[in-house]
Amino acid sequence: MDPVILFFLLGLAAGLLRSELRLPGAVYDLVSMLLLLAIGMKGGVELARQSLAELLPQTLAVMTMGLLLPAIAYPVLRYAGRFKRADAASIAAHYGSVSVATYAVAAAWFASRDIAFEAHMPLLLAVLEIPAILVGIVLARGLSRDIRLDAVVHEVFLGKGIVLLIGGLLIGWASGPEGIMPLAPLFFDLFKGILALFLLEMGLITAAHFGSLRRHGAFLVLFGVGMPLFASLVGTVFGVVLGFSVGGTAMLATLAASASYIAVPAAMRISVPEANPTLSLAAALGVTFPFNVLAGIPLYHALATKVHVFAGG
Amino acid sequence: MDPVILFFLLGLAAGLLRSELRLPGAVYDLVSMLLLLAIGMKGGVELARQSLAELLPQTLAVMTMGLLLPAIAYPVLRYAGRFKRADAASIAAHYGSVSVATYAVAAAWFASRDIAFEAHMPLLLAVLEIPAILVGIVLARGLSRDIRLDAVVHEVFLGKGIVLLIGGLLIGWASGPEGIMPLAPLFFDLFKGILALFLLEMGLITAAHFGSLRRHGAFLVLFGVGMPLFASLVGTVFGVVLGFSVGGTAMLATLAASASYIAVPAAMRISVPEANPTLSLAAALGVTFPFNVLAGIPLYHALATKVHVFAGG
Amino acid sequence: MDPVILFFLLGLAAGLLRSELRLPGAVYDLVSMLLLLAIGMKGGVELARQSLAELLPQTLAVMTMGLLLPAIAYPVLRYAGRFKRADAASIAAHYGSVSVATYAVAAAWFASRDIAFEAHMPLLLAVLEIPAILVGIVLARGLSRDIRLDAVVHEVFLGKGIVLLIGGLLIGWASGPEGIMPLAPLFFDLFKGILALFLLEMGLITAAHFGSLRRHGAFLVLFGVGMPLFASLVGTVFGVVLGFSVGGTAMLATLAASASYIAVPAAMRISVPEANPTLSLAAALGVTFPFNVLAGIPLYHALATKVHVFAGG
Amino acid sequence: MNSHTRKLLTIVTEAVLESVLIRDIELLGAHGYTVSDVRGKGSRGVRSSSWDSSSNIRVEVLCDEKTAAAIAAHLQAHYYADYAMILFINDVAVLRPEKF
Amino acid sequence: MNSHTRKLLTIVTEAVLESVLIRDIELLGAHGYTVSDVRGKGSRGVRSSSWDSSSNIRVEVLCDEKTAAAIAAHLQAHYYADYAMILFINDVAVLRPEKF
Amino acid sequence: MNSHTRKLLTIVTEAVLESVLIRDIELLGAHGYTVSDVRGKGSRGVRSSSWDSSSNIRVEVLCDEKTAAAIAAHLQAHYYADYAMILFINDVAVLRPEKF
Ligand SMILES: Nc1ncnc2c1ncn2[C@@H]1O[C@H](COP(=O)(O)O)[C@@H](O)[C@H]1O
Numbered sequence A, B, C: 001m002d003p004v005i006l007f008f009l010l011g012l013a014a015g016l017l018r019s020e021l022r023l024p025g026a027v028y029d030l031v032s033m034l035l036l037l038a039i040g041m042k043g044g045v046e047l048a049r050q051s052l053a054e055l056l057p058q059t060l061a062v063m064t065m066g067l068l069l070p071a072i073a074y075p076v077l078r079y080a081g082r083f084k085r086a087d088a089a090s091i092a093a094h095y096g097s098v099s100v101a102t103y104a105v106a107a108a109w110f111a112s113r114d115i116a117f118e119a120h121m122p123l124l125l126a127v128l129e130i131p132a133i134l135v136g137i138v139l140a141r142g143l144s145r146d147i148r149l150d151a152v153v154h155e156v157f158l159g160k161g162i163v164l165l166i167g168g169l170l171i172g173w174a175s176g177p178e179g180i181m182p183l184a185p186l187f188f189d190l191f192k193g194i195l196a197l198f199l200l201e202m203g204l205i206t207a208a209h210f211g212s213l214r215r216h217g218a219f220l221v222l223f224g225v226g227m228p229l230f231a232s233l234v235g236t237v238f239g240v241v242l243g244f245s246v247g248g249t250a251m252l253a254t255l256a257a258s259a260s261y262i263a264v265p266a267a268m269r270i271s272v273p274e275a276n277p278t279l280s281l282a283a284a285l286g287v288t289f290p291f292n293v294l295a296g297i298p299l300y301h302a303l304a305t306k307v308h309v310f311a312g313g
Numbered sequence D, E, F: 001m002n003s004h005t006r007k008l009l010t011i012v013t014e015a016v017l018e019s020v021l022i023r024d025i026e027l028l029g030a031h032g033y034t035v036s037d038v039r040g041k042g043s044r045g046v047r048s049s050s051w052d053s054s055s056n057i058r059v060e061v062l063c064d065e066k067t068a069a070a071i072a073a074h075l076q077a078h079y080y081a082d083y084a085m086i087l088f089i090n091d092v093a094v095l096r097p098e099k100f
């Protein structure tokens, strides 16, 4: 098992045993900043090599996926799950968006198995963060109601995560592979170590959300496993149709399967305050994140391999 | 002189001159987390290569040493030092346990002199943290009195230090030397730099404890030098009897000589609250820690060398 | 463009767009500690190779420059700028002193162009921090008035910045190039990455100071560009007279041109409290720092090259 | 020493509200505010992680009685239903009443 | 705006006590609490390091008079002798008295 | 439970003043103090960076009326003109009046 996953399990165990272990807020901030910048920079360096003509349609297609997934999740939550409108919309938004930590774990998993994937994936990661938020807001409020649009746009586009990811992309793109070298020791060489620390804290946070799962019942658990499985299928289809490699398809499936727990919670809290944040975080953090990092990623890769054999053969 | 020791002296000087220099709490936490995890992981990687049959008796013997040392220190403190029962028990517990920072300085000192030592030493480090705490509690309260045992156990086994050390051990053990490689840049390559930062803060803390030494008199200073010297003899004997190498014997002597200032103070504060924490910290931090890192480690190594020549020759 | 400058621009953009991005205080502290220690250590390692006979006159000459610059800036601010006495004195002190961040950016710029400079520059950097503060206090209060001299001396010599810079110098000097190697991964290899994080925060801070510029008018902007240009001439002259290399001359010009925003603000706040700190920070951070890192450094290097050609015949 | 009575209004709520809350408070007439990071527990559960979306802030506003009442009413109307929030008010003595 | 008076009990004590203190407070009937990290000095010396075992916390509990008295009595009996701790109580106005 | 009234004096001011302020407070007779890191806004603008020279501290002093008045007067005379600073005082009940 990848040692970074062991850090997640250590955090989980420490959290469940109620250890005093806790990452200080400032350390959590530093670690997540470094991850976001590193992922962005790594992608940006590659962007310089790509033609815009190729990127634009892919980007648009992936945005469509980001609109589609929450639109599918919503009725399931609303009618099968019997959630209130705001709650269903908010949970749907979380699952339509993406988790940077899941991306990082998948990237590490792929790297250690020498599985290549499209290098501009971080761009798609950034792009996928946003559409689901807008869908979530519209689902909760309808189009007619007055939405504090400025606050939403601010929250969405100028949130810490997006600024660092896009900023990293631009810096990587402007610097190119040569120019970025002096920054490699901090941002690239330490990447896995930093990810390990981050996952330690993720384990602690996940443990804290197990409790609310118990209160909010079996449907959330089911949804937290079923939705990523379904979304990974959607992601695989998009990957194949867009002509991605096996690795790229698996990565897009992983992104589709992942659920946001940073950008979306903050945006929903401001724009759909009547949604109960405990529900979406319990599902995204308590079920889907561990499911994806422990079982999902290899599964999605196996699926992409199968589908590529089938499609290509 | 090892540059990490210069950082300790810089902190000490800055503290004594009342500079505004101060490591933020979050940075101290980060730095100590990285040290504990790194020490654990380094040891864990080696554990994979050891047979359990060999480790178990050593572990038990070392635990015995951890029970023995505070039991010897207590009467000295109680009768020669005329400390109150709780204070004597608490100080004894500090000296029966171990200091991770001292271990790290010794490991760095040994490494820069190419002195090998038994690679599972971090396991013994973790093991030694605990018995002295239990002895301290029993000495303070007797066996009859109702002790909040659950709180004590929680404090002792789930304290940050133990969780990170044991967690690191397990992660290193499960990953093996190959698997751990991607984490090496953060946890192993930066180790000495991180240790330097940690010792800078240790110097500042030590300076803050010099004041209380002046108030609490000469006996603490004497004890703070005499106890590690005596304990290093005990550690040397245990090392030789257990068949350790010269380096391993010197390291066990160092561990025996070191006094805890993280795990034990926290545990004592909860379980023996009537003990004055200033006394034990003044001795452990104001005297014993600087004595060990500045003079003790080379001394213990010279001792181990002598004894091995004598025993082996 | 150097990628570290891109981090500055990212911070600037995020700040101006009012993004929520913010470096936690503890992280800012850590990052600036690492920079100061690294700069000091790098210089200290080289000091070992220098003869004291050579260093002393240079050090004294550079101190003179540090007395001269604020003495020239003061009348300009007082009479052309019509600032109150305390404000003129305080701004003058900021510009007579130096900015460690500007030094670090220049060092990185020089390194990436293989431009050598005198290796004991960090010593001059440390030396230059102080005289301007004393000049500023005297300008504000005269020599007669009772100044809390002890508080000033404490603030100046025991401020975090000086302690870390001088501490790093001493550690580097005592350890030598060999001894310092184990610390290189943290302090030297990560240097540029750490500098990038620091400049990200500098961009955010700069953005916050743009607002006060708007309120305090055009003179500050003019002064914020004109003063470094003039000071760089003075620095160039000193560099040539002291027999520095082209790189060394350009670096001394850069130091002369840079304005303090850490040590001096803190010292002025305590010793000249009636000076408005917003004015000096708006000029030093809102104008001079970005001017120097974006345009000044190459300019000063071109100037030094020209003058050396001219002086050298 | 001439002292005058003013109201100190203290709010403990979700960190995510910091910027909107500050905007509201200033619009309602407060001349200043002080914010600190805290953790805690209330009817909406434990809020104490190293993690923005589940951490709290304490906002203190020193103001006259009318402003305090206006802010309290506004918060009650707009945030009580959906956010973890408590609010309390006490009398304090200040030296420069015109400032608050 | 209908306001009611409740007690705000503030404790400043050693950080190491956080979890046991919180347990005690909840057992004694408080419905919530707020904690923040502070530093300070008192009869037991300076407590202000970056270091858990010598740093302080401030715990605030908003509750009715009876609960405040119970908590104060409990702390005085169990912790005053051995720990750095101060405690004070003041009246505050709240909007939802049933909550505290 | 016997409780007695004392004054709680709260100061919010520039972080750079921490050490001089504490010295003054102790010289004026306070037996202790509690400090925390805060951010805020007042007549001297926003003070809320990760950056010492523009961040704030809150200093709390529990003391008798006379000491509170002396500290307030001293701060008003020496710091109000040049520093970002507010100060307020309220009554609190304490258990060990001799301590403050
Ligand atoms: N009784 C209380 N005493 C002190 N703080 C409280 C109390 N109740 C709630 N809080 C604080 O206010 C926040 C929000 O409260 P609530 O809306 O009840 O979840 C909590 O997270 C606590 O920090």
Ligand SMILES: Nc1ncnc2c1ncn2[C@@H]1O[C@H](COP(=O)(O)O)[C@@H](O)[C@H]1O
Binding pocket: E012, E013, E039, E040, E041, E042, E043, E044, E045, E046, E047, E056, E083, E084, E085, E086, F030, F031, F032, F033, F034, F035, F060, F061, F062, F063, F100
């Ligand atoms: N007079 C006081 N005013 C404000 N805070 C105090 C006072 N006395 C003590 N404290 C705080 O309470 C903690 C414990 O106090 P003590 O038990 O007196 O050492 C100190 O570390 C301070 O943070």
Ligand SMILES: Nc1ncnc2c1ncn2[C@@H]1O[C@H](COP(=O)(O)O)[C@@H](O)[C@H]1O
Binding pocket: D030, D031, D032, D033, D034, D035, D060, D061, D062, D063, D100, F012, F013, F039, F040, F041, F042, F043, F044, F045, F046, F047, F056, F083, F084, F085, F086
């Ligand atoms: N009305 C107020 N309510 C609460 N805090 C305030 C108020 N005014 C000022 N402050 C705090 O006191 C600091 C200094 O205030 P000032 O001297 O007005 O700039 C500010 O940065 C705030 O943290």
Ligand code: NA
Binding pocket: A069, A094, A095, A096, A097, A098, A231, A255, A256, A257, A258, A259, A260
């Ligand atoms: Na998704």
Ligand code: NA
Binding pocket: B069, B094, B095, B096, B097, B098, B099, B231, B255, B256, B257, B258, B259, B260
């Ligand atoms: Na020991």
Ligand code: NA
Binding pocket: C069, C094, C095, C096, C097, C098, C231, C255, C256, C257, C258, C259, C260
């Ligand atoms: Na200058």
